[in-house]
Amino acid sequence: MLKSGDANQDPILQEGDSIVVTQVAALNPAEASALASTSFSPDSIKINVVGEVAQPGTFELPPNTPLNQAILAAGGFNNRARRASVNLVRLNEDGSVSREEIPVDFTQGIADGKNPSLRNNDVVVVGRSGLAATSDTLGQVLAPLGNVFSIFQFPFNFLRIFR
Numbered sequence: 001m002l003k004s005g006d007a008n009q010d011p012i013l014q015e016g017d018s019i020v021v022t023q024v025a026a027l028n029p030a031e032a033s034a035l036a037s038t039s040f041s042p043d044s045i046k047i048n049v050v051g052e053v054a055q056p057g058t059f060e061l062p063p064n065t066p067l068n069q070a071i072l073a074a075g076g077f078n079n080r081a082r083r084a085s086v087n088l089v090r091l092n093e094d095g096s097v098s099r100e101e102i103p104v105d106f107t108q109g110i111a112d113g114k115n116p117s118l119r120n121n122d123v124v125v126v127g128r129s130g131l132a133a134t135s136d137t138l139g140q141v142l143a144p145l146g147n148v149f150s151i152f153q154f155p156f157n158f159l160r161i162f163r
Contacts, residue, residue, distance in 0.1 A: 029110045032117055033064050047118050049074035051126035052081035066115045068106050070124050082127045088116065089123040 013019070027035075044060040047070045054075025061073060067088060077083050085103045092098055100113075108115040118124075 029112070029117070033110070042120070045118065045120040045122075047073075048121075048123040049126070050123065051086075052078050052128055053126050054078050061118070064110075064117045066110045066117055067102060067124060068104070068108070068115050070118055070122075071104070071126070072106075074124075077126065080128055082129045087125040087127070088118075089125060090119060091121060 042063060045063055045065070046058055047061055047065070048058050049070055050056045053071065054077075056074060059070065059073045061070060067086070071077070071086065083104060085101050088100045088102050090098050090100075102116065103114060105114060110117055
């Protein structure tokens, strides 16, 4: 009924009727894909990709888009990115926020825990590599020393005026 919309399976409700919807214990990727392509699924979902990617920002993607596609929509990793894994931040239905570290494998199909399907308003966070983090820290530590050395250069710069 989800795909074809068979009217014979769509009874008319009357006053006093009740609808009972049971909760699904687990949903496999094939079922999730079928549900995402139904008529009540939105045309697009908004995903935020932040951190060390070529073009961070908000992207409108088709429902059921896997995490890897969101990274590619943001232009892929930049040269400062930690490429082994990313963080997926998700607002849950109960209002809580979950964060999950997902290993990145661009050859992986849709799979929970490895390349999950994204939901509306998910945030993909691409962190810095160890080398980039070390470089940033050294830059912050050594920046004040540059100011100290410029004080010692002042007399030489002053003498150049009179040459």
